[in-house]
Amino acid sequence: MASVGIKDVAARAGVSVATVSRVLNAHASVSPAARERVLAAVDALGYRPNTLARSLRTDQTRTLGLVISDVLNPYFTELARSVEEEARALGYSIIFGNADERPELQDHHIRTLLDRRIDGLLVSPADGGSPLVLDAARAGTPMVFVDRWIPGLDVPVVRADGRAAVRDLVAHLHGLGHRRLAIIAGPAATTTGSERVAAFRDALAEYGLPLPDAYIGQGDFQAGSGRRATERFLALPEPPEVVFAADNLMALGALDAIRARGLRIPHDIALAAFDDIPWFVHTDPPVTAIAQPTGELGRAAIRALTDLIEGRTPESVTLPARLVVRSSCGEHTTTGATRRSDA
Amino acid sequence: MASVGIKDVAARAGVSVATVSRVLNAHASVSPAARERVLAAVDALGYRPNTLARSLRTDQTRTLGLVISDVLNPYFTELARSVEEEARALGYSIIFGNADERPELQDHHIRTLLDRRIDGLLVSPADGGSPLVLDAARAGTPMVFVDRWIPGLDVPVVRADGRAAVRDLVAHLHGLGHRRLAIIAGPAATTTGSERVAAFRDALAEYGLPLPDAYIGQGDFQAGSGRRATERFLALPEPPEVVFAADNLMALGALDAIRARGLRIPHDIALAAFDDIPWFVHTDPPVTAIAQPTGELGRAAIRALTDLIEGRTPESVTLPARLVVRSSCGEHTTTGATRRSDA
DNA sequence: ATCCCTCGTGTAATCGATTCCACGAGGAGG
DNA sequence: CCTCCTCGTGGAATCGATTACACGAGGGAT
Numbered sequence: 001m002a003s004v005g006i007k008d009v010a011a012r013a014g015v016s017v018a019t020v021s022r023v024l025n026a027h028a029s030v031s032p033a034a035r036e037r038v039l040a041a042v043d044a045l046g047y048r049p050n051t052l053a054r055s056l057r058t059d060q061t062r063t064l065g066l067v068i069s070d071v072l073n074p075y076f077t078e079l080a081r082s083v084e085e086e087a088r089a090l091g092y093s094i095i096f097g098n099a100d101e102r103p104e105l106q107d108h109h110i111r112t113l114l115d116r117r118i119d120g121l122l123v124s125p126a127d128g129g130s131p132l133v134l135d136a137a138r139a140g141t142p143m144v145f146v147d148r149w150i151p152g153l154d155v156p157v158v159r160a161d162g163r164a165a166v167r168d169l170v171a172h173l174h175g176l177g178h179r180r181l182a183i184i185a186g187p188a189a190t191t192t193g194s195e196r197v198a199a200f201r202d203a204l205a206e207y208g209l210p211l212p213d214a215y216i217g218q219g220d221f222q223a224g225s226g227r228r229a230t231e232r233f234l235a236l237p238e239p240p241e242v243v244f245a246a247d248n249l250m251a252l253g254a255l256d257a258i259r260a261r262g263l264r265i266p267h268d269i270a271l272a273a274f275d276d277i278p279w280f281v282h283t284d285p286p287v288t289a290i291a292q293p294t295g296e297l298g299r300a301a302i303r304a305l306t307d308l309i310e311g312r313t314p315e316s317v318t319l320p321a322r323l324v325v326r327s328s329c330g331e332h333t334t335t336g337a338t339r340r341s342d343a
Numbered sequence: 344m345a346s347v348g349i350k351d352v353a354a355r356a357g358v359s360v361a362t363v364s365r366v367l368n369a370h371a372s373v374s375p376a377a378r379e380r381v382l383a384a385v386d387a388l389g390y391r392p393n394t395l396a397r398s399l400r401t402d403q404t405r406t407l408g409l410v411i412s413d414v415l416n417p418y419f420t421e422l423a424r425s426v427e428e429e430a431r432a433l434g435y436s437i438i439f440g441n442a443d444e445r446p447e448l449q450d451h452h453i454r455t456l457l458d459r460r461i462d463g464l465l466v467s468p469a470d471g472g473s474p475l476v477l478d479a480a481r482a483g484t485p486m487v488f489v490d491r492w493i494p495g496l497d498v499p500v501v502r503a504d505g506r507a508a509v510r511d512l513v514a515h516l517h518g519l520g521h522r523r524l525a526i527i528a529g530p531a532a533t534t535t536g537s538e539r540v541a542a543f544r545d546a547l548a549e550y551g552l553p554l555p556d557a558y559i560g561q562g563d564f565q566a567g568s569g570r571r572a573t574e575r576f577l578a579l580p581e582p583p584e585v586v587f588a589a590d591n592l593m594a595l596g597a598l599d600a601i602r603a604r605g606l607r608i609p610h611d612i613a614l615a616a617f618d619d620i621p622w623f624v625h626t627d628p629p630v631t632a633i634a635q636p637t638g639e640l641g642r643a644a645i646r647a648l649t650d651l652i653e654g655r656t657p658e659s660v661t662l663p664a665r666l667v668v669r670s671s672c673g674e675h676t677t678t679g680a681t682r683r684s685d686a
Numbered sequence: 687a688t689c690c691c692t693c694g695t696g697t698a699a700t701c702g703a704t705t706c707c708a709c710g711a712g713g714a715g716g
Numbered sequence: 717c718c719t720c721c722t723c724g725t726g727g728a729a730t731c732g733a734t735t736a737c738a739c740g741a742g743g744g745a746t
Contacts, residue, residue: 005731015696018698018734019694025734028735051458052732053732055701056393056700056733071423081415088451096438111391115391115392116395223621256624279625282595282626283625283626284625359725360702361725362724368704373724395703398703399704399730399733400704
């Protein structure tokens with residue numbers, strides 16, 4: 001019922017609450033004798049400080065908010081995990097909010113987090129910038145964007161640059177003889193949604209290849225949209241030879257659609273994805289993907305955020321992504337053991 | 344800097360803080376005129392109540408803690424997602440803690456959560472019961488176990504019963520002609536770790552099949568252990584014909600090991616897993632698995648926990664899991680279109 | 687011996703809400 | 717007209733910590 005408070009500890013140790021607080025916070029000077037008795041009392045009573053009261057007084061919660069676009073996406077799950085780890089190492093806790101790619105849900109979480117007086121916010125915005133995010137940023141809430149960001153704000157950004165990897169991917173595809181390449185894009189309101197299309201188009205241009213509108217599927221980073229976009233591609237009079245999904249869930253949807261049509265990869269159509277995940281090694285066939293340094297991104301993001309909070313000057317971080325070639329785009333003849341494709 | 348408080352609102356509305364608090368909490372009687380002015384002031388000032396202060400006073404945070412065994416496991420990710428959804432619908436927030444299958448990390452999170460004065464705790468224990476969990480349970484912290492539980496505690500449990508599904512699985516395997524069946528178990532300290540082995544053994548017994556010790560691999564629910572256990576199975580003088588992994592990550596490890604050996608599934612060895620995930624449809628080959636009603640479990644768990652918190656009497660819930668047959672254990676001849684296996 | 691610092695400590699204000707209690711005004715009932 | 721309730725409201729205590737300030741004791745310097 002009545003949980004033990006600092007007063008109880010003080011009483012048992014025969015000192016004032018101020019002294020108890022001082023030993024607990026390694027503050028100022030306390031005599032060894034007093035410290036001893038306080039510690040003993042804390043131990044005997046099983047006292048645990050009430051963080052609510054502490055935070056109310058000190059105006060800091062040692063808690064960070066992470067608003068993620070979609071927990072079910074393995075990429076974000078991994079990001080969340082590394083974020084939590086690094087934060088814990090630095091003495092912070094993390095409260096997650098899952099936006100499910102829905103701006104209004106994202107705002108709900110941001111509001112809740114702000115109400116909780118978190119010390120800082122890590123956001124991977126689901127949209128181009130809700131008033132809430134903009135206000136928070138301008139109001140001076142310590143904030144860092146991770147993976148995605150909102151242009152025009154003075155907020156540090158931690159992300160991966162996939163342009164070189166996309167170029168490598170296109171080179172790989174071109175080398176395999178593919179000429180009709182399509183992409184399933186993410187929402188244009190997100191930076192990752194538009195950047196990946198731009199990088200793809202630029203890379204194609206280097207080979208003199210076009211990217212017709214019909215070869216740009218509008219997705220929302222969810223499996224269902226990947227399936228629908230792929231179905232449309234396959235229904236085209238001249239379907240693409242390659243589908244490049246801008247994230248792993250849409251690739252899963254593409255896989256569904258291709259399988260439903262009874263087509264084989266890469267014989268009938270090739271597939272590649274942005275974001276590498278462990279399962280891509282074991283899909284049928286293994287999927288060629290662009291891997292982000294997810295763990296490093298999470299750690300860098302937390303470091304930037306804590307820098308901001310603790311008064312240091314954080315810097316934006318951009319890390320390179322890299323291409324991981326597997327067999328979903330065609331046989332890459334490396335060793336002598338070339339399996340014959342039945343053309 | 345100075346965030347606006349209830350006092351500022353009171354001043355602007357020309358009323359006392361008590362009145363402001365009353366309109367904000369829909370309490371007692373407030374004149375329409377006063378309510379009007381308070382609301383206007385709240386709006387004009389952009390006032391948001393400080394949840395810390397509120398919680399300190401009311402002794403409730405409307406926050407629940409969820410300590411999960413491993414976020415990277417898609418099963419738990421999905422569980423977490425449904426838990427958060429249901430909690431949000433009921434007006435609660437969730438703080439996640441990822442135990443990474445490590446008891447000491449689990450305890451760290453539980454302690455942090457308790458310090459934060461969460462209203463209740465949802466735990467899927469990584470071990471047989473740390474003193475911390477035991478103390479918390481006995482101290483009367485509202486608590487519910489989900490997926491896994493600790494026997495001998497008066498704590499409601501929400502979980503899936505996989506025994507019938509395991510029996511179906513064994514029937515399926517037996518029907519396919521398999522006789523030497525092995526299992527990769529989870530940690531014996533977890534209920535899911537030991538129960539699944541027991542269910543498997545019982546089901547085998549019904550067919551007069553033994554489960555020799557050599558066919559029980561000791562895993563820890565992580566991919567690495569699945570790989571190692573499978574390697575040991577394959578190195579046996581008489582390797583099993585089927586490997587049944589007690590969770591999806593160990594199945595992933597098994598897939599790794601089998602592929603590394605250059606063996607084919609199900610031709611050379613069959614594979615099945617507990618926990619179904621979207622990727623199992625697209626692995627090579629699609630994996631036969633036992634699916635839990637994950638979303639329903641999460642929702643039921645939150646309902647039980649809120650019942651406990653709000654003074655109602657919660658009940659333990661056990662939902663059935665079901666077998667999903669795919670092709671990783673051998674051809675199941677259903678339709679006429681039987682693909683010939685090259686025996 | 688006196689003065690001054692330092693050290694250890696306690697008292698009380700404070701953070702921002704909620705809520706008990708008291709109080710005045712006004713309406714109903716006698 | 718007086719009494720009694722009800723209604724709306726404000727003052728002040730409270731939740732459990734942190735911390736500014738004051739103060740007494742003791743030691744060193746003069």
